[in-house]
């Protein structure tokens with residue numbers, strides 16, 4: 384009889400944020416089938432850097448030269464890619480999706496293998512780095528993007544999680560595009576060794592993971608990262624009230640992940656009441672809420688675009704004019720002589736003689752409540 388495999392050791396001992404040290408191919412096969420709701424994978428890119436790169440002042444650029452990024456050949460890289468993708472697919476629930484990040488060195492190969500395996504691509508998102516590494520040799524364009532492929536398990540998969548309204552709310556009420564402008568991970572967020580050097584060559588910014596996790600998982604869901612590095616995915620999942628499973632084969636990074644997860648303070652948790660229940664209905668705000676939030680004031684005057692009509696705001700959030708008293712929608716509809724009217728778009732306020740739609744008040748209400756979540760498009 385073959386020996387019984389040793390039980391997996393969760394190095395954090397926290398069942399909600401499990402971290403396993405080892406090869407993801409071996410660990411993934413030990414996880415239960417259909418047990419994760421979202422996968423984020425930041426695999427080795429197989430960069431194949433041939434020569435050291437120097438700045439004009441002759442200092443050496445810290446490129447990705449790690450042994451874990453090296454493969455003997457492209458065929459070996461492809462075989463590895465196929466194996467980990469298959470293994471992830473097995474553990475994904477029937478509503479789960481998978482995100483993979485890569486650069487021009489590997490992402491086309493990864494995309495082809497995903498399609499061959501039957502994954503169904505939903506989007507390719509460009510991470511546009513607002514502070515890319517300069518191109519010192521100047522022999523080609525500065526490389527300022529990385530690509531994220533977002534896919535469901537198959538074309539036939541009926542449901543998958545996409546929190547459309549969360550993304551819209553975080554993007555000033557506009558539909559979010561597939562170009563995400565986010566700076567590289569730097570400053571206090573960049574984990575350093577005792578010698579002050581970067582602890583990991585490819586640590587990803589938390590901002591990127593926040594967007595992915597908020598877009599494609601719900602509170603309490605389990606997020607898997609098979610190449611967890613410094614534990615960015617696990618850390619962001621924890622702050623966002625998700626569960627996580629991280630796999631990393633290098634023990635040096637495991638130490639960093641444990642420390643990083645343990646150091647997260649409750650005040651770093653994001654208040655999910657502000658983003659989680661956001662569905663179309665939850666985007667509604669009443670005029671009374673705006674008065675309470677001091678965004679609009681009693682007796683303030685609203686105008687129609689042509690300024691032919693105006694109305695005064697009452698304490699209870701209704702508006703009053705010669706036509707009657709009622710909601711912004713009701714009085715708007717009476718003026719338009721139509722069944723209905725979107726009062727937010729119909730009425731305007733005046734500031735220094737300039738008219739702007741009162742819908743801006745509603746937006747500033749949401750922005751004020753969400754501005755501690757640093758998810759910006761620019």
Ligand SMILES: C[S@@+](CC[C@H](N)C(=O)[O-])C[C@H]1O[C@@H](n2cnc3c(N)ncnc32)[C@H](O)[C@@H]1O
Pocket residue numbers: 405406407408425426427428451583585586587588609610611612613614615616630631632633636
């Ligand atoms: C691109 S880095 C991920 C960085 C990570 N996203 C972060 O923000 O820190 C890839 C990581 O995968 C790990 N790795 C490579 N091959 C692996 C394998 N077969 N199983 C588990 N981890 C692996 C490497 O040690 C490296 O830390």
